[in-house]
Amino acid sequence: MEPARTVSVLLPLAVDGPYTYRQPAGLDLAPGDIVRVPLGPREIIGAVWDDPPDASVGHNRLRPVSHRYDSPPLDETIRKFVDWVAHYTLTPRGMVLRMVLRAPDALEPERETIAVRRTGVLPDRATAARQRVLDLLADGAPWPKSGLAAAAGVSSSVVTSLIEQGVLETFSLPPPPLTAAPDPDYARPVFDDGQDEAAATLRASVDEGAFSVTLIDGVTGSGKTEVYFEALAETLRKGRQALVLLPEIALTNDFLERFTRRFGERPAEWHSELAPRMRERVWRGVASGEVRAVIGARSALFLPFRELGLVVVDEEHDTAYKQDEGVIYNARDMAVVRGHIGGFPVVLSSATPSIESRVNADQGRYRRIVLTSRYAAAKLPDIHAVDLRVTPPEKGHFLAPPLVAAMEETIAAKGQVLLFLNRRGYAPLTLCRACGHRFQCPNCSTWLVEHRFRGQLVCHHCGHTEPRPDRCPVCDAEDSLVACGPGVERIAEEVETRFPDARRIVLSSDILGGVKRMRLEFEAIRKGEADIIIGTQLVAKGHNFPLLALVGVVDADLGLAHGDPRAAERTFQLLAQVTGRAGRAGGESRAFLQTYAPEHPVIAAIASGDREAFYAREIEARRVSGLPPFGRLAGIIVSAADRATAFGYATALRRAAPETGPVMVLGPSEAPLAVLRGRHRFRLLLQAPRNVDMQAFLRSWLTSAPPPRGSIKVQVDIDPQSFM
DNA sequence: AGCTAATTGATA
DNA sequence: ATCAATTAGCTA
Numbered sequence: 001m002e003p004a005r006t007v008s009v010l011l012p013l014a015v016d017g018p019y020t021y022r023q024p025a026g027l028d029l030a031p032g033d034i035v036r037v038p039l040g041p042r043e044i045i046g047a048v049w050d051d052p053p054d055a056s057v058g059h060n061r062l063r064p065v066s067h068r069y070d071s072p073p074l075d076e077t078i079r080k081f082v083d084w085v086a087h088y089t090l091t092p093r094g095m096v097l098r099m100v101l102r103a104p105d106a107l108e109p110e111r112e113t114i115a116v117r118r119t120g121v122l123p124d125r126a127t128a129a130r131q132r133v134l135d136l137l138a139d140g141a142p143w144p145k146s147g148l149a150a151a152a153g154v155s156s157s158v159v160t161s162l163i164e165q166g167v168l169e170t171f172s173l174p175p176p177p178l179t180a181a182p183d184p185d186y187a188r189p190v191f192d193d194g195q196d197e198a199a200a201t202l203r204a205s206v207d208e209g210a211f212s213v214t215l216i217d218g219v220t221g222s223g224k225t226e227v228y229f230e231a232l233a234e235t236l237r238k239g240r241q242a243l244v245l246l247p248e249i250a251l252t253n254d255f256l257e258r259f260t261r262r263f264g265e266r267p268a269e270w271h272s273e274l275a276p277r278m279r280e281r282v283w284r285g286v287a288s289g290e291v292r293a294v295i296g297a298r299s300a301l302f303l304p305f306r307e308l309g310l311v312v313v314d315e316e317h318d319t320a321y322k323q324d325e326g327v328i329y330n331a332r333d334m335a336v337v338r339g340h341i342g343g344f345p346v347v348l349s350s351a352t353p354s355i356e357s358r359v360n361a362d363q364g365r366y367r368r369i370v371l372t373s374r375y376a377a378a379k380l381p382d383i384h385a386v387d388l389r390v391t392p393p394e395k396g397h398f399l400a401p402p403l404v405a406a407m408e409e410t411i412a413a414k415g416q417v418l419l420f421l422n423r424r425g426y427a428p429l430t431l432c433r434a435c436g437h438r439f440q441c442p443n444c445s446t447w448l449v450e451h452r453f454r455g456q457l458v459c460h461h462c463g464h465t466e467p468r469p470d471r472c473p474v475c476d477a478e479d480s481l482v483a484c485g486p487g488v489e490r491i492a493e494e495v496e497t498r499f500p501d502a503r504r505i506v507l508s509s510d511i512l513g514g515v516k517r518m519r520l521e522f523e524a525i526r527k528g529e530a531d532i533i534i535g536t537q538l539v540a541k542g543h544n545f546p547l548l549a550l551v552g553v554v555d556a557d558l559g560l561a562h563g564d565p566r567a568a569e570r571t572f573q574l575l576a577q578v579t580g581r582a583g584r585a586g587g588e589s590r591a592f593l594q595t596y597a598p599e600h601p602v603i604a605a606i607a608s609g610d611r612e613a614f615y616a617r618e619i620e621a622r623r624v625s626g627l628p629p630f631g632r633l634a635g636i637i638v639s640a641a642d643r644a645t646a647f648g649y650a651t652a653l654r655r656a657a658p659e660t661g662p663v664m665v666l667g668p669s670e671a672p673l674a675v676l677r678g679r680h681r682f683r684l685l686l687q688a689p690r691n692v693d694m695q696a697f698l699r700s701w702l703t704s705a706p707p708p709r710g711s712i713k714v715q716v717d718i719d720p721q722s723f724m
Numbered sequence: 725a726g727c728t729a730a731t732t733g734a735t736a
Numbered sequence: 737a738t739c740a741a742t743t744a745g746c747t748a
Contacts, residue, residue, distance in 0.1 A: 006748090022748090038747095039725090042725090098725095726747095727746085728745085731742080733739105734739090735738085
């Protein structure tokens with residue numbers, strides 16, 4: 001008897017390799033085919049994979065593939081990509097496949113929309129309700145059945161009875177086209193020389209049809225988007241699909257409209273807020289090739305493109321590209337990998353490139369395009385550092401005289417002012433004047449932040465809240481609690497007393513009313529219905545403020561004191577972004593940075609506009625300490641699923657092995673725990689159950705003694721980035 | 725994922 | 737000793 005034909009099927013579960021299934025007679029299967037298979041008591045969707053079937057699985061254990069979906073197969077490049085990402089991130093391959101198969105219902109045939117129209121037959125009796133329905137259909141255009149009754153303000157039985165009588169007939173509507181193909185030649189931009197040259201370079205890289213990485217490094221408003229749109233246009237002309245990644249928060253209507261103006265059609269979108277129906281349709285459209293261009297958040301990188309020819313990563317330095325749960329990856333880096341595997345160009349774009357990307361460009365691994373001048377009428381704002389030691393704010397206030405004066409001038413000239421402070425709430429610390437008690441979070445080691453509008457004390461780390469008491473819980477003193485330091489609410493209060501006639505808007509992520517309200521507020525700002533905007537980080541990204549003439553950074557030093565080795569870089573990026581909000585639409589504009597350390601390299605770089613000095617310094621700092629992307633022994637990088645755990649590990653490490661040198665804590669996306677030893681870069685995946693003595697474990701690991709008891713798993717391998 | 729078996733820690 | 741809670745193992 002012939003041995004049974006078998007296939008490997010990778011399942012979207014936490015399993016590293018495919019399982020072997022019997023291939024039923026009459027069902028031909030090839031790698032990439034999407035299938036349904038039995039697993040235990042149920043059936044799940046998987047994909048036929050390239051691994052040879054496992055012959056060691058006994059014939060009696062083999063179960064047959066149930067069904068092959070009529071969906072385009074996952075092409076070889078995405079299968080390799082899944083394997084690569086899984087290997088690199090030390091994640092089971094099935095978990096990565098799960099990100100690709102994120103829209104399982106997309107495989108089922110699309111539910112048809114049932115529509116109704118008039119037949120000409122008259123109803124047996126004319127009632128008011130029936131007439132309202134017929135009125136809606138009077139022009140002969142069909143209506144979707146589901147919405148008709150509601151639109152006519154009648155119950156659905158009215159519609160049903162009209163159908164039964166033959167007055168209305170039903171038929172199925174073809175699904176509306178998702179998006180028409182964007183037209184690469186819809187609206188050619190007008191470029192200056194620098195932009196023209198940049199666009200030509202990008203078009204050439206698309207024409208090469210080979211893997212390359214280009215870093216577009218250009219100040220805010222230099223037209224980076226318009227320039228990389230030319231790469232996109234060229235990709236479309238060549239008949240390939242294109243993907244633009246944006247940090248989720250920057251994926252705004254503003255951006256989609258810019259795309260539409262250039263290409264004549266709205267692009268397909270992909271992000272977490274997408275409605276399930278739309279999600280399925282986009283997934284299917286991408287797989288079938290109907291969708292030619294996608295604008296998406298990081299997870300769009302795992303869509304099943306069949307002829308992807310370009311990935312653009314906009315704001316490539318943005319930390320939102322890091323996924324820190326489940327499969328932990330940085331979409332910027334994985335985009336480069338996808339380009340490498342697929343043999344197509346990748347474009348990274350930023351006004352403040354990450355140090356890693358700058359180093360890659362400097363070392364010739366990436367091409368670099370620099371755009372220095374601002375577009376059209378836009379001019380960079382004049383930036384001033386306000387030395388708070390020389391011109392301090394009045395006692396109990398936070399806006400220094402030079403900034404207040406500039407605000408007065410700006411408002412008098414009908415310009416808009418943005419005050420930026422990256423701190424939600426009223427005050428970051430509350431203490432008792434009588435006994436010195438400080439309000440601390442019971443779960444974390446952080447201070448509770450007062451939110452005065454809500455009357456609460458909130459932990460910004462874990463979300464713990466408690467009502468703000470009137471008297472001190474320790475010494476019972478009355479009216480003794482004082483707020484220390486400013487948050488946006490407090491700045492808003494100061495603005496109110498100083499500029500009682502100005503129209504204020506406070507923008508903070510904890511705003512009441514959610515996304516809807518936020519959208520309205522941004523709309524109001526655009527229409528000039530606000531004079532002073534007080535905002536946290538979220539004003540830095542995605543949204544344009546066309547009337548903005550003055551930016552005041554309330555505390556430019558905030559964030560610099562952090563122990564994070566990237567603190568300087570992050571602060572630089574944030575300040576560049578915030579000050580860059582001003583003057584984008586033209587005209588004179590100014591930015592003021594309130595600081596106690598105007599000579600600090602970050603502040604000086606922003607104030608002087610000398611970015612190169614800053615980069616040179618930052619890169620050198622990393623080089624001498626051997627931090628990434630330079631791979632010398634630097635100590636140990638600790639990273640874990642959440643910051644608190646990572647800090648816990650780091651503390652344990654410092655105690656356990658002070659001789660290892662610097663211990664640095666990174667965010668979760670740098671996990672699995674990276675360890676630099678000798679001349680090789682190693683990655684270490686460290687997983688331990690709850691109460692294992694981490695300190696003892698790390699000590700023994702570092703001294704190469706056998707691991708202590710307890711089920712600690714260690715997996716070490718050479719960093720595959722060396723392959724690129 | 726969703727299920728069971730094994731292990732752990734807390735409690736009596 | 738016993739229970740509930742957590743964690744590890746497995747699906748072909």
